[in-house]
Amino acid sequence: MHDQAWGLIRATRALIAYIEENQVFDKLADCGCGLYDQYRSDRFDEAINHARVAAQTLEEELDRG
Secondary structure (H helix, E strand, O other): HHHHEEEEEEEEHHHHHHHHHHOOEEEEEEOOOEEEEEEEEHHHHHHHHHHHHHHHHHHHHHHHH
């Protein structure tokens, strides 16, 4: 189980890094001039932050014992 937990931490961090480095958005807004404004919804940002905190918490647990 220990190895699977570390794998989950690595995968979660890789996914978060990909989302941030590649500027992944889940919403578009029509600016009215043929352009679109891309942004992240609050729900998407919360999910990203929750995953980041959960990975950190799990890593701290594993380091403790």
